[in-house]
Amino acid sequence: MQLQLNRRSSVPLYRQLAGELREQIVSGALAEGYRLPPERELAKRLEVNRTTVLQAYQQLKDEGFIASKVGKGTFVLPQTVTGDLQPATDDIEPTIIRPPWSVLFSDYSNRFTYHDIAVANRAQNGQSLIDFATGSPNPADIPDDLLRSVSLEAFASHEFDGQPESPIEGFPELRELLAEHMRSRGVHCNARNVMVLSGSEQGIDLCVRAFINPGDCVLVEQSTFFPALQAFRSADARIVGVPVDAYGMRTDLLEGYCARFHPKFIYTIPTFQNPTGSTMPAARRKELIDVARRYQCLIIEDDAYGELWYGGVDTANSDANRPVPLKGMENAGYVMYLSTFSKTVTSGLRTGWIVADPHVIGRLAALRRMVDQHTSTSSQRICLELLKEGRIAEHVKTLTVAYQQRRDTAVAALEHYATAGMTWNVPEGGYYIWVTLPEGVRSLEVLDRCRAKGVTFMPGSVFDVDETDDSHIRLNMVHPDAADIERGIRMICESIAQAS
Amino acid sequence: MQLQLNRRSSVPLYRQLAGELREQIVSGALAEGYRLPPERELAKRLEVNRTTVLQAYQQLKDEGFIASKVGKGTFVLPQTVTGDLQPATDDIEPTIIRPPWSVLFSDYSNRFTYHDIAVANRAQNGQSLIDFATGSPNPADIPDDLLRSVSLEAFASHEFDGQPESPIEGFPELRELLAEHMRSRGVHCNARNVMVLSGSEQGIDLCVRAFINPGDCVLVEQSTFFPALQAFRSADARIVGVPVDAYGMRTDLLEGYCARFHPKFIYTIPTFQNPTGSTMPAARRKELIDVARRYQCLIIEDDAYGELWYGGVDTANSDANRPVPLKGMENAGYVMYLSTFSKTVTSGLRTGWIVADPHVIGRLAALRRMVDQHTSTSSQRICLELLKEGRIAEHVKTLTVAYQQRRDTAVAALEHYATAGMTWNVPEGGYYIWVTLPEGVRSLEVLDRCRAKGVTFMPGSVFDVDETDDSHIRLNMVHPDAADIERGIRMICESIAQAS
Structure with a gap:
């Protein structure tokens, strides 16, 4: 609560104080139930006589803005909504007419x-x-020491001086390092297949904008990441859940779903799925891709957890057993791959990436121009440092x-x-x-x-x-x-x- | 272009090389028109005999993937789309069938x-x-030295250790400093009226999601910030331009527009407008607010440039002449105020803020959960330092x-x-x-x-x-x-x- 009194004004201090408080109450800055400071405390803070505060509080009580409860303090009362726009007197604020929020909010956001x-x-x-x-x-x-050291390194350098912004797709160096990382995971791609995102969720949202018309169908694992469901609903998509078992999506049923629902895309988390923890075996992955191609249905592969493979802990275990992303098993552009630093480092970085056909990258970038333009350059610089020299690995x-x-x-x-x-x-x-x-x-x-x-x-x-x-x-x-x-x-x- | 050859494999090196290149061409990693390195150069880089590269290139030419132009080099050819899914022979990749992009993209993104x-x-x-x-x-x-020093300060501290993420609305300390800043601009508000955004554009996008149903009308200055127009179009809003003159929106005409079009909101840049540079005088601001209230029409006040008032340069000029934001002239919640660090520091930070009714903040935060969750914590920390001790001022x-x-x-x-x-x-x-x-x-x-x-x-x-x-x-x-x-x-x- 910020209060400013003008000691040179001809308006008495208690009237000024009451006016300031009233304004903050009607503006909503001091909400219903807000506990005002005790008179003695406020008087001390404002360097005024305690009587000044007493008188101001009394005036606001008389006007119905505040009330005291014995032993509990003085509180802001709820503001009544009336149809009267005219102030009752010249020196009392008119009763406030708030916007009719529930009518003004969009249907979509009301049913969210x-x-x-x-x-x-x-x-x-x-x-x-x-x-x-x-x-x-x-x-x-969270690797605080690593984050601190790479951040200090990133920001001490003059490399980025005068770099006002990033290309929408992200810094070229970062895209290159991410492409290199993806190649190590078995995904053939280069920098122009990669766009840096403000978290992998943003990739879902952008794909929804780029691909979904109202009424389009999206297939998902029956039980999936809920913000994805919300993003699909935001575009009025029909969401159909495909049954799952311990090995993920029942791809044997997929052809029937595709024939029946003509999905625009399939959203899947094939590796260490959220929430079921399951991982699709290679045969199912192949079947998923085959069906999707035959039905000209795109695939969004959400690989938020793919880095966290426990199999690598046992060095006797060959990397050959590591699940290969769908994106690494398909080369025509049907799969759009999403991943993130949120699960391996911290979601505070708000940095993820998409690997997709350059045609898709171009479309997403155009749409993103009106959303957040590009990922924070400070986060990009930190991720750049993290990827260098295998620090993150x-x-x-x-x-x-x-x-x-x-x-x-x-x-x-x-x-x-x-x-x-x-x-x-x-x-x-x-x-x-x-x-x-x-x-x-x-x-x-x-x-x-x-x-x-x-x-x-x-x-x-x-x-x-x-x-x-x-x-x-x-x-x-x-x-x-x-x-x-x-x-x-x-x-x-x-x-x-x-x-x- | 990344190529890996396995010298221990029984497959001849030229076949491996041709295979690698073919895979990158069909995956789109090497696009139509891509100029391959000269044979001599690639041979040197891969530490192989020049004949190996010659043979690999020759195989790909025979297969129709690449072609040489005399004196110009070797280029990737366009990939033909055919209906044939079966590989012609076992060791040549099938001709690729790309997704039918123009049919798959959403109507909205196609007309973008x-x-x-x-x-x-x-x-x-x-x-x-x-x-x-x-x-x-x-x-x-761009104040590189200031940015460097505040960044180093922010990241050297242990204050944020183990802070995995930020509340959706932003760090409380940052919201408090922004509220304090807004009060200095004449806007009564406190931290709960403020949400930190990934740029002020995100605020427009979130307001569109929160308020616009397809067909809803939005009034704008006839000539305005184009990403805002794109955001309104993305929700299928009807956009109506209100005439402007040297003093901004012709508020004398506004009542007629409101009566005729029943706008959901008015998007305005009242101060140092983009693109016209005009500033609305106080009387127009008052008229704008009055009409909006009477028609229960919200106002989005985009104040991206408001900090950059030249009048403050001449210290004889009283701060009283400084344009007061619409948000400072209205207290019922009709105005949603947006601003940003992009124009005063650098847009690379991707940090802006909205000041609005707590009811609106709550709704926007819920919607944002599926977009980018919150603004990058590194950007927030930098902005926090910038606001401290009047550094940015x-x-x-x-x-x-x-x-x-x-x-x-x-x-x-x-x-x-x-x-x-x-x-x-x-x-x-x-x-x-x-x-x-x-x-x-x-x-x-x-x-x-x-x-x-x-x-x-x-x-x-x-x-x-x-x-x-x-x-x-x-x-x-x-x-x-x-x-x-x-x-x-x-x-x-x-x-x-x-x-x-």
Whole structure:
């Protein structure tokens, strides 16, 4: 609260103070329920007599803007909406007429679903919760020292002086390094196939703008990344969920879905899927690509977790076993590949990338001109440094060693504490264990019990196309501190038993 | 071009090389027209015999992938599209079937207008052009030393260690500093009225998503910021241009437009407008707000240039003359205010902000969850440092002193070299002089002549709702080096005279 009094003015100080406060209340700067400072404290801060504050508060009470509750303080009252535009007197502000928000908001934004966000946020704010819900790394896993050293290196250099902005597609050096990285993952591409994004989610949003007409169909794994569902809904797409099993999308059913629904594209997370943790075997990947090509259906491959392959931890394990991205198995341009630094470093960088046909890159860049123009140059510079000399590769190695251990701890705990009827996958990488609850147990009831105990997760409904799935829960097994994993899973299993 | 040969393989090196190149051609990594390295050079780079490269090239020529032109080199040929999915032989890749892009792209993205972007880019790439076209600061005006020092300060600190991400609305400290800054501009608000954006354009895009249903009307100044027009078109809004004069939007006509078109919102740049450079006087601002309120029509106030007020240079000039934002004259929530660091520091930061009713902030934040989640934390940290201790205010002061001089130089040059029938405004701040051409002179013809001479600007059609205006040109008078302004304007005036 900022207050300015003019001691040279002929207007009495208490009137000035009342006026300032009134203005902030009607402007919404001081909201309903805002607790005003105690009179003595405010008088001291403004260097005025306490009576001045008392008189100002009294005037605002008389006008109905504030009220005091004994022992609790002085609070801002709700502002009444009336049809009267004329001020009642010259020195009282007119009663405010707020815009009719619900009519003004777009139909789309009015039907936007918030529940999932609320769930995630509640988990983040709960300080003492063991958090299996949040879909980002544990803060302790963020490589602060690496980030600090590469940032200092990036910003100490004069290399970027006077560089006012970046090309829409990103700095050429960064695109080149990303292309090189993708080639090491088995994807043939060069810099002009790569565009730097403000997170991989932006790539989904841009693809929606570039490809989806209202009513177009999008196929997704039945249970998928929910912001993708929201992006498809934003363009009025028809979203159809394809059944999944422990090996990801049931590609044997895909031809039928394509023939029936003529999808514009298939959105898939083939590797360490969110939320099911599953990984598509090579044969399914091939089948997916074949069907998509035959039906001239594009594929958006979301590979947010692909770097986090636990198989690389055991050096006896050949890299040949590592899942190859769909983009590496197809060369006609049907696959648009997305990835990000959010899961391996920190989502704070807001930097991801897309690998696609140059024709698509050009179209996305044109659309992006009106969105955010390009990714923050400071984030790009940091990522550039991270990719140099394999710095990030080293960090990812450390991370996957730790993650594999947490997975083993989590799976061991599940095996030890699970109640009858619970099943789950054992992921080969990434973040997620997907637990199927015993028959008749509802995920939201389990969540309520878990929150009361001090542990949280994401209920399956959040990832469900129809938002009705209540028999699954998603555990980000790598998010809690390693020491808390066993205890957290014990509490979850107890809650499930109690809900049975 | 990245090539990897395996010397231990039983496959001959020339076959490996041909295979690698073929794969990159069919994947589109090497595009039609790509010039392959000369044989000798590639042989040296790969440390193979020159015959190996010759044989590989010959095989690809036989297969129709590449061709040589005498004295010009070896080029990638266009890839034929056929209906045949089966490879002709086992060791030649099948002819590739590319996706039917024009059918797959959305109607919206197919009708998206690119010309303006091309114009801007051509100007940016022309190294030797005197550039009055680009809408960003001269690279020499970017405060490199300040940016370096605040960045090093921001990243050396441990304050943000383990901070994986930012709240969607931005770091609370940054929102607080922005609110404080806005209060100094006469806008009553606090942190909860502020959301940090990835550039002010993102605010336009988010408001479109939050408010526009297909067919909704948006009123704009007839000649306005073109990415805003594109954002409105993306949601299928009807865009109606309100006439302007030297004092901005003709608010005397506004009631008629509101009664006729029932606009959802009015998009306006009231201060140092882009492209006309005009500033709305207080009386028009008041009228604009009054009409908008009466018609329950929202206002998006784009204040990208508002910081750059030349009036502050002369210290005898009272701050009372400084234009007060619309947001400072209205308190019911009808005005949504946008600004940015792009025009005062560098657009590379991709950081702007919106000031609006907390109800609107909440809605925009929910929508943004699926776009880019939040502004890059590195950019936010840099902006936080910039706002501390008035560092940015000092830089803006230096900038406006220089800009005012450039404006004076530009106006003097116009007065000296103008041909009969030319008129222009004298802006009180910001970037733009808006020149009306003599009767019958077409802006695109002038632009062609100017480019040939080595000077460039933006033609009025780019900013026109109907893209037909050919009688105006926009000069960003602060973009060229000060020493080039007079010469550039002389060349423009000569071109106009020649086109008359």
